[in-house]
Amino acid sequence: FGGGRPSEEAVEELEENLLAADLPARLAMELVETAEASGGDGLREGIERRLIEELGPAAPVSWAEAPRPMTVLLVGANGSGKTTTAAKLARRAAGNGRKPLLCAADTFRAAGTEQLALWAERVGCDVVRGQRGSDAAAVAYDAQQAALARGADTLLVDTAGRMHTREPLMRELGKISRALEKGREHAPEETWIVLDASIGQNAVAQAKFFHQAVPLTGAILTKLDGSAKGGAVFAVRRELGIPLLYAGLGEGEEDLAPFDPESFVRSIFEEDDEGV
Amino acid sequence: MLESLSSSLQNVFRSLRGYGKLNEKNVKDALREVRMALLEADVHFRVAKDFTKQVRDRCLGQDVLESVTPGQQIVKRVHEEMTELFGGAHTDFNLEDRPAGVMLLGLHGSGKTTTAGKLAHYWMSSGKSVVLAACDIRRPAAVEQLSTLAKQEGAACVAPREGDTVPDVAARARREASEQQADIVIYDTGGRFQIDEDLVHELEEIREAVQPADTVLVLDAAIGQESVEVARRFHEAVGLTGLILTKLDGDARGGAALSVHSMTGCPILMTGTGERPEDLEPFYPERMASRILGM
Numbered sequence: 001f002g003g004g005r006p007s008e009e010a011v012e013e014l015e016e017n018l019l020a021a022d023l024p025a026r027l028a029m030e031l032v033e034t035a036e037a038s039g040g041d042g043l044r045e046g047i048e049r050r051l052i053e054e055l056g057p058a059a060p061v062s063w064a065e066a067p068r069p070m071t072v073l074l075v076g077a078n079g080s081g082k083t084t085t086a087a088k089l090a091r092r093a094a095g096n097g098r099k100p101l102l103c104a105a106d107t108f109r110a111a112g113t114e115q116l117a118l119w120a121e122r123v124g125c126d127v128v129r130g131q132r133g134s135d136a137a138a139v140a141y142d143a144q145q146a147a148l149a150r151g152a153d154t155l156l157v158d159t160a161g162r163m164h165t166r167e168p169l170m171r172e173l174g175k176i177s178r179a180l181e182k183g184r185e186h187a188p189e190e191t192w193i194v195l196d197a198s199i200g201q202n203a204v205a206q207a208k209f210f211h212q213a214v215p216l217t218g219a220i221l222t223k224l225d226g227s228a229k230g231g232a233v234f235a236v237r238r239e240l241g242i243p244l245l246y247a248g249l250g251e252g253e254e255d256l257a258p259f260d261p262e263s264f265v266r267s268i269f270e271e272d273d274e275g276v
Numbered sequence: 277m278l279e280s281l282s283s284s285l286q287n288v289f290r291s292l293r294g295y296g297k298l299n300e301k302n303v304k305d306a307l308r309e310v311r312m313a314l315l316e317a318d319v320h321f322r323v324a325k326d327f328t329k330q331v332r333d334r335c336l337g338q339d340v341l342e343s344v345t346p347g348q349q350i351v352k353r354v355h356e357e358m359t360e361l362f363g364g365a366h367t368d369f370n371l372e373d374r375p376a377g378v379m380l381l382g383l384h385g386s387g388k389t390t391t392a393g394k395l396a397h398y399w400m401s402s403g404k405s406v407v408l409a410a411c412d413i414r415r416p417a418a419v420e421q422l423s424t425l426a427k428q429e430g431a432a433c434v435a436p437r438e439g440d441t442v443p444d445v446a447a448r449a450r451r452e453a454s455e456q457q458a459d460i461v462i463y464d465t466g467g468r469f470q471i472d473e474d475l476v477h478e479l480e481e482i483r484e485a486v487q488p489a490d491t492v493l494v495l496d497a498a499i500g501q502e503s504v505e506v507a508r509r510f511h512e513a514v515g516l517t518g519l520i521l522t523k524l525d526g527d528a529r530g531g532a533a534l535s536v537h538s539m540t541g542c543p544i545l546m547t548g549t550g551e552r553p554e555d556l557e558p559f560y561p562e563r564m565a566s567r568i569l570g571m
């Protein structure tokens with residue numbers, strides 16, 4: 001001992017902390033090893049600093065400065081929180097002086113469009129929806145037209161959840177994106193992947209495949225109000241470099257906060273039963 | 277993408293071969309890789325640690341050390357160990373009561389409602405009559421989602437009435453199922469966190485109201501390290517009788533299956549392999565082990 005060398009237990013505890021937060025195992029071990037080698041106190045502080053760097057600077061969405069009109073396409077795996085997040089975003093856009101329009105392009109899942117329509121009512125926003133079983137790309141195109149006709153400057157497109165391994169479904173996303181562009185040049189301006197904070201190491205595979213299908217411009221991490229820490233997003237950051245925009249913090253329309261790298265990293269080391 | 281355990285172990289041993297005979301140190305390096313591969317498959321870190329220790333003892337056996345293909349030998353051992361750990365025999369639902377109750381619960385978006393529809397399809401295909409109980413009164417259109425699935429399958433669906441609490445709906449569904457002499461009632465509950473005391477209490481109330489023979493945790497196969505805590509807390513509160521692992525049609529390794537099983541002893545009853553009603557399969561320990569190991 002001596003020389004401020006951290007105890008074996010302290011090191012092991014830190015490593016377990018990182019692993020329990022779903023950090024990629026190799027990154028966790030690399031972080032602990034470098035921190036240990038640089039020695040002394042501040043082992044945890046050193047790791048926190050590195051992690052915050054990994055996430056990059058906070059990248060808040062500036063609704064005031066974002067282009068008008070703007071279309072945001074929401075994509076992601078089944079059940080990750082896309083529909084709920086679409087409603088939360090509509091509310092946020094409206095709160096920032098924009099005129100949102102929701103597009104319910106999940107024509108696949110039972111009551112997928114009804115769910116968004118109910119949300120639209122709740123947040124006081126118009127919605128364009130398709131029939132169950134109808135072509136999602138056609139619905140997206142109609143919504144883009146409707147946005148132009150009604151002077152809505154923010155179109156939020158909710159899509160059906162899908163497994164990134166299902167090629168036809170991934171191709172359909174490309175089709176939706178092209179339909180939006182056909183409706184208005186340069187649309188969609190943004191394509192955001194919605195990731196569930198409880199996800200493990202599959203997050204990066206998901207993000208990569210979605211990125212190949214429709215180039216992603218950002219990510220939203222939902223369900224951070226639970227006990228999961230969401231550490232798998234470090235792999236997504238490393239591999240894709242896309243910014244983390246928002247954190248989902250509940251099931252209500254206001255439960256969405258700009259993603260804060262520092263508090264996110266801090267929570268990794270906190271015993272939190274109450275969530276973030 | 278993720279490197280599989282079998283290929284990474286082959287690599288370790290191939291490079292070790294250059295140094296001549298295998299020894300304890302070499303095996304230790306290989307086991308580090310085993311642990312890494314398990315973690316990459318979302319196996320809980322404590323489970324991965326214990327599991328690696330057990331495998332270590334087996335691997336230091338002479339037959340492995342002297343084998344010309346030690347990498348393969350170790351993978352084979354690990355695979356056997358894991359299959360055994362999953363319990364071998366298939367566990368089924370407790371369908372003796374009439375109506376038999378099956379309560380589905382779990383985190384938000386894990387696949388409960390879809391699985392309720394799939395189970396109705398599964399049992400109705402073998403001639404049983406099923407009642408679906410819509411016990412999620414929070415999520416917008418949750419009732420509509422379940423009733424759409426029920427209609428599709430030709431199952432009865434009991435929806436909440438004005439002023440109903442969740443246990444009220446459950447109790448009414450049970451009563452109606454009794455009157456109709458239905459075989460099975462499936463209670464679809466809303467998503468919740470295991471740390472949300474009020475909502476976990478609601479599950480206890482449903483359970484008291486209808487005494488289901490099965491309380492089943494529906495878990496997304498892509499879940500990470502929280503799987504164990506999620507299962508443990510729900511198990512403490514309502515006594516899980518089993519687990520259904522959904523979304524196995526993706527390429528998540530599903531290490532949660534191993535973790536939850538070894539930490540709570542809950543058997544895995546079925547697996548979800550797609551979004552259609554027929555995408556539900558019995559659980560096979562041997563296949564699950566291969567999947568976690570990337571074989």
Ligand SMILES: Nc1nc2c(ncn2[C@@H]2O[C@H](COP(=O)(O)OP(=O)(O)OP(=O)(O)O)[C@@H](O)[C@H]2O)c(=O)[nH]1
Nearest residue numbers: 078079080081082083084161223248249250384385
């Ligand atoms: N606690 C909590 N629940 C959330 C959050 N975001 C979404 N949910 C819940 O997660 C569940 C799934 O959300 P949806 O918005 O339907 O997810 P989705 O991605 O649209 O699902 P699919 O369209 O079926 O792929 C619902 O029960 C939501 O209420 C969040 O940030 N916190």
Ligand SMILES: Nc1nc2c(ncn2[C@@H]2O[C@H](COP(=O)(O)OP(=O)(O)OP(=O)(O)O)[C@@H](O)[C@H]2O)c(=O)[nH]1
Nearest residue numbers: 078079384385386387388389390467523548549550
């Ligand atoms: N690919 C695939 N998708 C699935 C599977 N099981 C469910 N899903 C999808 O997962 C999403 C969420 O399913 P739901 O049944 O709404 O989940 P839930 O647990 O009832 O959600 P909440 O009630 O909001 O907590 C939907 O898009 C389903 O189609 C599966 O085995 N494979």
Ligand SMILES: [K+]
Nearest residue numbers: 224226228276
């Ligand atoms: K959290």
Ligand SMILES: [Mg+2]
Nearest residue numbers: 082083106161
């Ligand atoms: Mg949706």
Ligand SMILES: [Mg+2]
Nearest residue numbers: 388389412418
């Ligand atoms: Mg549901």
